[in-house]
Every structure is written in structure tokens, then in C-alpha cells.
Amino acid sequence: MRRLSIVHTESSCGWGGQELRVIIESRGLMGRGHGVRIAAPAQSRIFEEAGRRGVPVSALPIARKSLPALLAMRRFLSRSDADIVNTHSSTDSWLASVACRHLGVKRRIVRTRHISAPIPDNAATRWLYHSGTDHIVTTGEALRRQVMRETGLAADRVTSIPTGVDLQQFSPGDGQAARRALGLPAGAFVVGIVATLRSWKGHRFLVEAIAGIADAGVLLAIVGDGPGRDNLRRQVESLGIAARVFMPGQQADVVPWLRAMDVFTLPSYANEGVPQAIVQAMACGLPVVSTAAGAIGEVVVPGVTGLAVAPQDAVSLRNAIVQLRADRALRERLSRAGLEQVRARHGLEPMLDRMETLFHTLQQRSAGVAAVRETGRE
Numbered sequence: 001m002r003r004l005s006i007v008h009t010e011s012s013c014g015w016g017g018q019e020l021r022v023i024i025e026s027r028g029l030m031g032r033g034h035g036v037r038i039a040a041p042a043q044s045r046i047f048e049e050a051g052r053r054g055v056p057v058s059a060l061p062i063a064r065k066s067l068p069a070l071l072a073m074r075r076f077l078s079r080s081d082a083d084i085v086n087t088h089s090s091t092d093s094w095l096a097s098v099a100c101r102h103l104g105v106k107r108r109i110v111r112t113r114h115i116s117a118p119i120p121d122n123a124a125t126r127w128l129y130h131s132g133t134d135h136i137v138t139t140g141e142a143l144r145r146q147v148m149r150e151t152g153l154a155a156d157r158v159t160s161i162p163t164g165v166d167l168q169q170f171s172p173g174d175g176q177a178a179r180r181a182l183g184l185p186a187g188a189f190v191v192g193i194v195a196t197l198r199s200w201k202g203h204r205f206l207v208e209a210i211a212g213i214a215d216a217g218v219l220l221a222i223v224g225d226g227p228g229r230d231n232l233r234r235q236v237e238s239l240g241i242a243a244r245v246f247m248p249g250q251q252a253d254v255v256p257w258l259r260a261m262d263v264f265t266l267p268s269y270a271n272e273g274v275p276q277a278i279v280q281a282m283a284c285g286l287p288v289v290s291t292a293a294g295a296i297g298e299v300v301v302p303g304v305t306g307l308a309v310a311p312q313d314a315v316s317l318r319n320a321i322v323q324l325r326a327d328r329a330l331r332e333r334l335s336r337a338g339l340e341q342v343r344a345r346h347g348l349e350p351m352l353d354r355m356e357t358l359f360h361t362l363q364q365r366s367a368g369v370a371a372v373r374e375t376g377r378e
Contacts, residue, residue, distance in 0.1 A: 004359055005035040007082040009073075011062045011091035014226075015045035015250075016196040017276040018114040021139070021163045022046060022088055026055045028352040039076060039092075062092050074099040077107055083363045086110045087133075097132030108362045112137040115271040116294035119150040129153060134362055137161050137355070139273030140295020159358060162274045162298070164351030165283055167343060170255060172285035178259040184246065188219045189325050192261035194254050194277045195268075197226030202267030202291070204228075204235055208314035209321060211239040218244070218325065223257045225250040258284040263324050263331070266290045269311035274299055278306075279346045282338035287331045289320045299346070305338040 006029060008022050023046065026036045040047045042059035050057035060076055062069045073095040077085065085100065085107045087093040093111050100107045111133045119125060129136065129151040136158045138144040144160040147153060179186055191210065195201045203222060210220045222232065222245065229247075236245045251257060258264065264281035265288070272294030279299060281288055288306035290296050300306035307324070309316040324331050
């Protein structure tokens with residue numbers, strides 16, 4: 001396959017699985033010899049992380065839709081040699097699509113849709129999906145079906161490519177050694193979550209569930225940071241369980257925390273694709289408790305690779321945790337099945353293979369159109 005030049009645009013200033021996938025995918029395709037660059041606001045976390053992790057990055061004022069942002073995007077893309085522009089959030093998708101379709105910049109545009117939020121039903125959004133982009137990638141099959149249902153796009157315009165994880169990095173390890181390094185009690189039963197502290201991740205229901213478990217040996221590790229941090233701290237204090245809850249904040253390396261856990265939870269109730277955190281937890285050999293939000297059901301198969309609970313239901317969540325606490329054999333069975341599933345379907349290389357093939361197909365289609373136009377001139 002020929003070398004491609006790929007630009008990822010990301011207007012989000014937050015940090016989570018979406019932004020992390022952009023960086024992981026960029027690094028992976030760079031490792032295969034492709035030219036990759038990320039364009040993001042200078043104040044965004046992805047701008048900082050891309051530079052730190054060795055991915056070329058350009059600062060663009062694209063955090064909000066505006067005429068200066070559109071002109072900056074047009075300038076940037078017109079000077080770029082990109083074969084493919086891969087957009088990721090709504091704002092940068094609009095800016096890149098308008099720049100390429102109405103302002104004369106000829107680039108193939110792929111939109112990766114990471115979340116299951118409803119798609120607006122209006123003429124402008126229909127233009128964005130039907131004419132403003134060449135292809136849509138989703139991070140789960142449920143999201144793919146949603147996009148086709150809500151936009152009317154044909155099946156060959158939408159592809160599901162779940163995020164892959166590095167199975168060398170995320171793997172089972174010595175849980176007791178991890179606990180010693182992190183200062184967690186050796187004999188405790190540690191329930192954990194790794195996620196940005198946003199409302200729809202369901203942290204508050206998890207805190208309530210832990211508070212409802214009388215066993216003081218059941219501890220909670222909340223790994224991550226975000227806008228919900230202060231509210232969660234107040235909730236923990238008000239429920240009188242501060243001694244049982246660890247909140248270490250954002251971690252550059254979450255593997256030790258995953259290895260220190262007995263059970264991984266992600267009680268999200270909205271906006272999910274296939275969450276990287278669940279795949280990472282399964283790769284580390286953890287049993288998982290989650291919901292069916294978004295495309296989570298594609299990895300958490302109830303009773304097979306995990307336990308599924310009702311969303312926004314602390315009692316259901318508490319009961320699942322108590323069940324796993326009492327049943328070591330169930331924990332081990334779910335862990336084995338989850339690990340086997342991740343190794344078979346969610347490694348990093350299959351994701352890179354599929355993205356690379358899609359990008360090449362679109363680039364070749366562009367080359368074919370250009371050749372036909374040249375022939376017509378002759």
C-alpha cells in the first residue's frame with residue numbers, strides 16, 4: 001500500500017476515549033509509514049498529549065464554529081498535502097466539510113462518530129452526512145445502525161471499526177504488587193472505574209451503590225478527572241464513605257489501577273460507543289459490570305463476558321457487585337471470556353488494518369476520479 005498523508009481534526013478541548021483513540025490511531029499509522037498530523041485548538045488536552053507522544057500537531061482556533069475558524073481550517077487544509085481528512089467532533093466536522101465542499105479544497109473526508117448521542121434531523125445535518133463527508137466510521141455496530149437509521153445513509157457509506165487496545169500494554173498482571181505500589185489494602189475487594197468524570201458515565205450511581213454495601217472491605221477506586229469531580233467528592237463525604245473511596249485523579253498509566261481491581265464497572269447511561277475502558281479492563285483480566293448504553297452490549301454480553309445492569313439504577317448495580325463479591329467462580333469465568341473476546345476482536349492491529357484499508361480505498365477512488373477528469377480533458 002502506498003504511503004498516505006492523513007490529517008485528524010479534533011475541536012474538543014476535553015479528554016477521554018475519543019481523544020485517546022485519535023492519538024493511538026495516529027501513532028499506529030505513523031508506525032506503518034504514513035504521514036499523520038493532528039489539528040486541534042492550542043488550549044486542548046489533545047494538542048498537549050499529541051506533542052508529548054510524538055504525533056505532529058498543528059494549533060487551529062477550531063474550538064467553536066466561527067468565520068475565523070472556518071478560514072483557518074480552509075487555510076490549513078489548502079496548504080496540506082492530505083489525502084484524507086478524518087474529523088471527530090461536530091464542530092471540526094462542519095468546518096472541514098464546508099472548507100472542502102464550498103471553498104475549493106479537494107480532500108476526502110471521513111467522519112468518525114464516537115458516541116451515540118442523537119443526530120439532529122434537519123437539512124443542514126443531512127447535508128453534512130450525505131454531501132459533506134465521504135464516509136462515516138463508528139466505534140460500534142449499534143452506532144452504525146443508528147447513523148443509518150437517523151440519516152438515511154446507505155450501508156456502504158458507514159463502517160463500524162471499534163477502537164483497539166495495545167494487548168502488550170493492557171494485560172493481566174500481579175494484582176497484589178499493583179496494590180502495594182498504589183497504597184491499596186491487600187485484603188480489600190476493590191471495585192473500580194476508569195472514566196472521565198462526566199454525568200452520563202454514571203459515577204454517582206456507583207458511589208450510591210458502594211454506600212449501600214455494608215461490608216467495609218469493599219472499596220471503590222474512581223480513576224479519572226473531569227467536570228463532575230467536586231460533586232462526586234461532596235457525594236462521597238455526605239454518604240460517609242470517604243475512607244472507602246480512592247480518587248487519584250487523571251493517571252498517565254491506568255494499567256496498575258486496573259490490575260489492582262477485583263471488578264471493573266462502567267454504569268454509563270448515554271453517549272457511548274464501545275468504551276475503550278471496558279476493553280482495557282477485559283484485556284487486564286477483569287470481570288465487568290456495565291449497562292447496554294450505546295454499543296456496550298457488543299462487548300459486555302450478559303452472563304458471558306460481564307454483567308449488565310439497568311442504567312441509572314444504584315440498586316441493580318449494587319446487587320451485581322455483591323454477586324461478584326460472593327462468587328469467585330463467576331468472576332473467573334467472566335474474566336476468561338472477556339479476555340478471550342478482546343484478544344480475538346479488539347487488538348490494536350485489526351483496528352489499524354481496517355482504518356488503513358478504508359483510507360486507501362477512498363484515496364484510490366479520488367485518484368480514479370482525477371484520472372477520468374484528465375482523460376476527459378484530453
